[in-house]
Amino acid sequence: MTEPKKLSKKTDxxxxxxxxxxxxxxxxxxxxGVKIDERKYHETVDRIxxxxxxxxxxxxxxxxxxxxxxxxxxxxxxxxxxQILRHVIAxxxxxxxxxxxxxGDEYLYTIP
Numbered sequence: 001m002t003e004p005k006k007l008s009k010k011t012d013x014x015x016x017x018x019x020x021x022x023x024x025x026x027x028x029x030x031x032x033g034v035k036i037d038e039r040k041y042h043e044t045v046d047r048i049x050x051x052x053x054x055x056x057x058x059x060x061x062x063x064x065x066x067x068x069x070x071x072x073x074x075x076x077x078x079x080x081x082x083q084i085l086r087h088v089i090a091x092x093x094x095x096x097x098x099x100x101x102x103x104g105d106e107y108l109y110t111i112p
Contacts, residue, residue, distance in 0.1 A: 006078070013056035014049075054079050055087050059096060059111065067100040067108035 054077070061076040062068055070088060074081045088109060091097045100110035 009057060009060060009077075010053065013053045013060060016052075016056040016059075051087070051090075054083065055091055055096075058084065058087055058091065062097060062109060062111050067103075067110040069103050069106035069108055071106060073109070 057077045057079065058073055061073055065072070065076060068076065070081050070084045073079070073084045073088075077084070079087075088097065092099075092109075095112065097109045098112045100108040102108060
């Protein structure tokens with residue numbers, strides 16, 4: 001995938017990530033007067049944003065390429081397979097993706 005195409009996909013994923021409740025919830029905490037460590041707050045927001053962007057990249061790859069394995073998702077998103085697995089578990093838990101059969105010795109994932 002070309003660099004401009006990768007950047008475009010990452011930008012689209014970032015836009016979708018900003019719509020997600022987890023990031024809004026964390027950023028909303030600082031607006032209601034709760035005292036938190038500023039450094040820890042920024043580290044948490046950065047980590048959540050990174051996770052949400054990667055999850056949206058995974059969802060986009062599945063949407064664009066049909067059911068995909070963890071290995072295929074890793075190739076499509078340039079996210080390491082161990083991180084893909086962590087995101088797949090989270091996305092399955094909230095019903096964003098589901099298993100769609102098997103391909104070789106790997107499960108396929110799709111959008112329900």
